Amino acid sequence: MTNLAKRIFYKEFVSYRKRSSTYLSPIVFFLITIALYPLALSNDPADLSFLAPGITWICVLLSTLLSIQNIFNEDFEDGSLDIFFSLRVSTLTLVILKILVNWIFSSLPIIILSSTVVFLLFLPSESLVILLTSLLLGTPVISLFGALAGALSLGKSSILGPAIVLPLSLPVLILGTSAVTSFLNGENPSFYFLMMLAIFIFLLPLICYACIGALRLHYE
Amino acid sequence: MNRAFNSLKTFYHKLGSSPWFYRISEITIPYLALFSFLFLSIGIVWGVFFSPTDFKQGDVYRIIYMHVPAASVSQSIYYTMTVAAVVSIIWRMKMAGIFIKSMAPIGASFTFLALISGSIWGQPTWGTWWIWDARLTSTLVLFIFYIAIISLYSSFSEKKSADQAVSILTLVGAVNLPIIKKSVDWWNTLHQPASIKFTESSSISPEMLYPLIISIFGFYLVVLLSGLMAMRAEIAKREINKEWFKNY
Amino acid sequence: MIYDFNDYNLHVWLVLLITIALISLNLIVPKVRLNKLNKLKKIDKN
């Protein structure tokens, strides 16, 4: 079993590494949207520093959404999904590993990059660690929902991605931003982190099995 | 006991077969139409025109006779769709898929009604058309869910897989809706806007309460009626070239 | 009474109108679809 998992992981990792668009497009999208806010709202540091957590979170949410939607499309198009089902091994490993690799390549760079928000949006630097942990805890949940949207609308281009992912990621968005704002008001944000962790652990099996069911659909 | 269980099983089995459902619904629709029209008109007319005016909000409170039933109906439609989703996934019952597909637009329209009436009601009391309070935001999320379900259904050509996909999405939505409601409430307490409590209207006097109950009942009957009709249309669409439908 | 039209009552009438519109929409659309399908069935028959 682990040999299979290792091989799937290695293949996904190599194919993501070789296709630079998987990690470049979220980064570029993130930077552009971050730059939009000061231009659109105001460049007064006081305003921006108040809005910084929310803006960062929205930009991370949108860029993760951008790259997660066609997580299964490529395998569906080139037939490796058919071959995978012909081998009749556990699809759970495939789904979990694909989400993990996609998260590593699309969300992790953005989280690291979001530390530049301290300069761009005048986020108070002591709250950066809190922002990063909230992003680290939140983006896996977004990737889970994105994978489900990808599995449901395999190969069909539909409004489904945002229509599914954004409402479902509301709890994580709210908890993430209020973690940072409550830290700035001096409270202890551990409540929000624990809640986000709880949501992730609760959703992981549920959404993975939903993804498997959704993938199976296209083979009936 | 065994006989009762068998009859229950046969009833459940028959419920699944579309010809039986088609015939039964044809009989019940006229009565249902009569009752729902009756309850609906009594409830709304009594509430909107003849119930006493509220001393605090004046006549604008009469919108509750449309808003409260619409909000409660939109919630319960989603719960019934969740039950149908479970049935459709476990027993792969065709009728459950048809139920979800026909109820989704109805749920969406009543959620839309709840949103519109909520914001119209809010306008005189707060001076703005929309206010980000917990209940209205959760209703907006529910509305987006309905739209997601409808658009997912239409993106499938094959009916069988469409039903399954929609059931999966409904279930995931059903699990997440309470979480979303909870987090919206947290968010609401965190950014508590200084405004009156929107939802709990002042202690509602009996004269106002009776029409409300009747109109809620009327709303549920109308939903049931339009649900049955939508399911008949969906059955016709799916079984147009089936024998039983041809010589029906 | 609600008959005299000050601006508050307008809201109530507006909501009443939207409710009736939505409910009748939900009732008419399936009816129309069913009639169309039945007509289609008749054409196939003969």
Add this chain to the structure above:
Amino acid sequence: MLKVDNLSYAYSDKYLFENLNLYLDIKTITKVSGSNGSGKTTFLKNISGILQDYEGEILYLDDNIKDISSPNIFYAGHKNGFKDNLTVEENLINDLRNPLFDLDKIKNYLSDFGCEVSFSTSLGNCSEGQKKKILLSLFASVKSDLYVLDEPFSNLDDEGIDCLNEIFWQKTSEGSSIIFTSHENQGKSSQEINIDDFKND
């Protein structure tokens, strides 16, 4: 080896084929022919367990194929399942159907097919014919009981066709059986089945 009894498959209420019966003994080569879009590919996907929503039963070594955890079946479809941005070597190593890692066996078969392609070039700039030969040499090097191949002879040159027939013969002599589809009359086969005979609309 594999027994198919009255298999029928419907796609949105239209039957592609109905009560199809077939018996695959070991050491046999079966050719599935039929007009385009007649459900040949669907039939192969049913046999290899990819598509399971059929009526009827498929028994593999006389237990139902749906219950077997990982049957020793090699499936190669129209789409070769390789990724264009990876190199030939990475594609071959990472292909889940290829349990062993030695590439020299695949290299020999590739030279038999008369296709000289360096293993470090990315698959993207190989021609369709070369991709097909790479897939077929992978097929040749993997040992499994049942080989399910979809259009193996399409866009193959004559040299490739002879080499493939030779590999077919060699595989069956080792005790496994092959089922493949092809609409031209290439490829020698011990039994043939035409999907169009099982369509009754």
